[in-house]
Amino acid sequence: MTSPARIGAEASSRERVRVAHVDRAAYRDWLWRYVGSGARYSRLYAYDDFVARWPSLTDWFAAPLSQRTFDTDNPVPGQHPHGGAGMIMPYLSYLSLVQGVGLDYEVLFARTFASPFTASAASTGLGIDRGVFESHVSRLVQLGYTQASARTDLRAALGRLLLHRGNPDLSAITMNDLDELRGAVDSFTERLRREPIREFYSRSRGKRLPADPIEAFHHSLTRRINAAHLLLFTIGQVDAAPPGRVDAASWTTRLAPVGTPPKMRAVIDRYLRLHLEANLGREQTVRHSRDALRRLTSWLRGQHPEITSFDQLRRAHAEEFLRWLGEQTSEHTGVPLALTTRRSIVTLLARFVNETAAWGWDDVPGRVLFTRGDIPKIARTVPRFIPDHELAALMSAVDRLPDPYQRAALIVARWSGARRDEIRRLAIDCLDTYPDGHPRLRIPVGKGYTERTIPLHPEAAAALRPLIDLARTRHARGRYDPSVGRAVEHIFTVRGKLLSKAFLFDLALKTACTTAGLLDSQGRPTISAHRFRHTIGTQLAEGGARLQTIMAVLGHRTPHMSLIYASLSDPTVKQQYQDALDRHLDGVALAGPAAQALREHRLDPQAVSWLQTNFLKTELELGHCLRLPQEGPCECDLVLTCSKFLTTSDYAPRLRARLATEQTLIADAVERGWDHEVERHQRTADRINALLSDLGEERQH
Template sequence: MRRFVRRWPDLRSWFAEPLAVRVGSVPARNQYGLDAEISHTGRPFLLFLGLRGFVQFDYPWLFASSPLFVPETAREMGLDLGIDALWRDAQRLGFGKFGIDATLRWTVSRVILHTGCLDVSMLSGAHVDELRAGVAAFLASRDLHEFYPSASSNFEACRKSWTLRVNQLELLLFHRGQLDAQPKKFMRSIKERTPVVPRMQAVVERWLEARSATDRPLSVQKFELALYRFMVWLNNERPAVKSFAQVTRDDVLEYLVALSEQPSPRTGQPLGILARRGHVSALSQFFRNTAAWEWDDTPGRPLLGSGDLPKMPVRVPRFIPANELARLMVAVGNLECPYQRTALLIARWTGARKGEIQRLSVDCLDSYPDGTARLRLPAGKTYRERVVPLHEEAAIELRKLIAQRNQRRERALTDELTGTPTRYVFMEHGRLLSCAYLFQASLKLACEVAGTIDEKGRRTISPHRFRHTVGTQLAERGAKLHTIMSILGHRSASMSLVYAQISDREVLRDYKAVLEPGAILAGPAAAQLRGGTLPKSSVDWLKCNFFKTELELGHCLRLPAEGPCECDMYLTCAKFVTTPAYMPRLKERRKLEMTLAKDAQARGWPKERERHLAIARRIEQLLIDLGESGKDSD
């Protein structure tokens, strides 16, 4: 201390020294000699001055001077900075004690020495913002590489580490009630973008601001990305274009061609149809809105219409086959993370969308009068809440998470869709867990264990296929259309009607069961199928429309030109055929016909009795033809 005071009796002269001298690192001592050594050995004295409130330090020195033993020095001085209380709050939010200890030492020590605020409970959002700005400035300076040589080869890791620490401090202060504004993004990117024409960027920013008043934040982000990509293409392919007013329809159409051919920087593959539709839709809305609002520096007319959107292929729901589903759910049940396990179980048993499950609140679960678990799904794509039954397997896991959340009691987060304060179920470390973690990452692990991967090791099951599976199972088991709409949250009947059709694999399986050589068949059309006498035109129609042929007890191979079907009425129609897959239904139908025959006899209706007995005898013959005795099967 004495050497330091003799060398710099006025502390302002020390602040005027080069940063290397003030830090006093080993290379600086070799270059600057005694001054750097005195500065380095005088650091405890400087910390004492800072903790007594006599001096405040600049962030470059604080970042370059590592480590700083501020908590230990404060403890020796009898000062309580509030770091221990903040550490306990962090553990209550689920942070590990070692990781959060390093975060608090790094962030709080520097904020205290920079601001002179010696009580953590007095820190505010302004302090965090100043710390974040200081980190960004230091990361962009030459000083980073001088004092952290490893950053030259691994800058991104250094950036993420420091940024994460600042964001974690912000999150902790928010949940303590010291910050009013909810943290929006937990890993802000400082990645440099390709420059675009400022005049055009200004119009885009103005439009995005207008759309943010009515659109969800995620939609606005997608709009911004689509327009940015278009402006980059204009820079490269149309350098003379300096305003949107100069853009023509031909320019946009040429860009759409490039969009379908150029590989994506992230995947190396051209964008898929859905992604391209999103880009085209964003451009279309931009030109249409700016024309309607009569903005300057724009074409003044819509340059794209609905006909320019890439055409979507007609798809039937891709449900998960029963054998694959069974293996997959065993793997899901063995996932270590309770959040991932619960999210996938809810998806399996409700068919809810990813975002709906992610945004479940802690009061989402109760029960029906009969004790069946009842789940309240938040407003999502359709902007409407709905209530659905929940299988007990998923309900048990969900109750555990809700109990855990109620113990931690984090501060409620503002829901981005409804704007209401919400205490979410799927939270950890004080933040809402991402859909990528809850669904994509977990399903990748489960698919690898279950063996549902392709030759390249990629999972063959997406989270949305759980939704298709629930819809298909409801339809196949006779659920009413309104029930399917209520469970899946569809706004129109046409959306639910697609589940009345079955998936490509199921169509192929049933098609082979009836039309493939060697199939076990019964019914009037069986001989025609075994003999291969069906005309080629009939076979072609059946291949394309096979799902339309299914009846309660089999299939009707009648073509549209042959008139209405009578198979279900008499089971003797020449076009009727059935397979062993329908044996359980045939047996149940025979029981029903025998019961109705007894009832008709009791009522004195002999002709009605004979009609039911005739149908029962016909079913018995179908069962015999399929290899099982109709009478003995009861």
């Protein structure tokens, strides 16, 4: 049973109107004053039928929704359930906006919706200020909506809000009204899954039904409410910013998985909300903590359903969980969880246990479950900079990206080395110049909890300026950024929402890498956005930048990461490597297929870069293999004519010993009559003799 909706802009300051039909004469006078001659009689006849069917309007409000939804008896699915043109919705709109009888949301969702924002004169008689509505449409268009989508979204959302409130004043809508409408959409969607209320409506001929019509209904209405929310936020009518997406912020409403015991759920909610509301960590870190706790509670539900509180956990449970975690695979790729993922999970769980114990909370472990030794160790790798030839091909493809936001994001990443989220959150006042006119970029607070300014290449500045100008013309209201404690107006914003990292970087790089041919065997891009950061760090180090400069540009809080770039391009290592080669070139004879390339300095730059720090690893029994790791296993010992093989006179004694072995094997094969073995060992002996000859050593027979 449904009661009449709250009516009026401020119910506490207005008396509730009498829920009753309006007099026929009064309604007729209104129709003849505001409605065109072609619709007056049909609406008056619809009024007569409705009053005859429902003499008491209170009884209509109290009746089941299934009776109030239709205006005809025994409606047929697929046909109009309201008796053709004799719809009663115009009369209900009159009751709401003129007489103040607000309509409940169930009726506004179940029945065919007739927006009060029409071009007809009736909207004037309803008290709607069409000038205000049109200005709202124009404001959404200014924020990036198309004219059609802005008008459609506002008609659907604002129309239902006014009809529910029983007040045509658009300026009276509050944040509570928006929240109530969202809650009503969620509740009605759940009801649709139990009752096929909307299946009576016919579909446009040729229009394909969505895979899940109920979810499509929910998504469509929520998207339109978000558009209205954005408008009201932008003009300052409400203070809370709208969510970034239709499903944005949903993770904060589901902090614990379904089926989590009440005591565990209470602790998880309290812990995560404390970190969010007290700004004890970045939102991304809090979300990772939620995901780590979800893994633990899901595992407990499956393996130890008898545990209903965290204080029942012991070290034995933690060890069992660690073994289980090591066997898990990614739900996206099917491969084992990366060490970095497992490391994050264990680290965050250990933090949860330690913090809740220190705070003296109830229903928590209160003891050590995870130690530092439980955190998986990861190999320390060198930064993967983008080689020059790949970088040139990639940036040429980036220049041809059609979307200006994607293009600018990648160009800024290439020249600044900033992290993805830092670029995404650039403010419209982030770009200025040094006294000499060179562009300067202010990068927002990010992972390092520090704002910084860096020099920016003019190409990146040129890509940002048009977007900054566009953002300024939109006059969008800034959103509160907890990292800086104030509202910020961002550059990478469309329709009042920050563009996602996936759109700005992942999708853009997939397109650019495909164009540039930078794909692996499975068709995946070989370049990630983070490799731009590695490239800038490497270029700074190779250009002789000080450690403090690398730290300042990349935003490192400690010199540890910056030292990696410095050691990668250590001039001392490079000089010692070159000195070692020069000694071989000046005083020692060279032989082997790679000797000529080394003498003429024709080695690939990538090979030289790797050999600078790995030369000692190249040594073999009879010389050196200059093959890079990505070129596969070394074959120089087996095939001494390999193009990567190099030997020197220092290895002459070993070559002679190997030759003696080959000659012994030849004699044994001759004695046994193994002709193929004789041929194979003879080829090897001939190659060794050729190497000895190139080294100036006496040939042996």
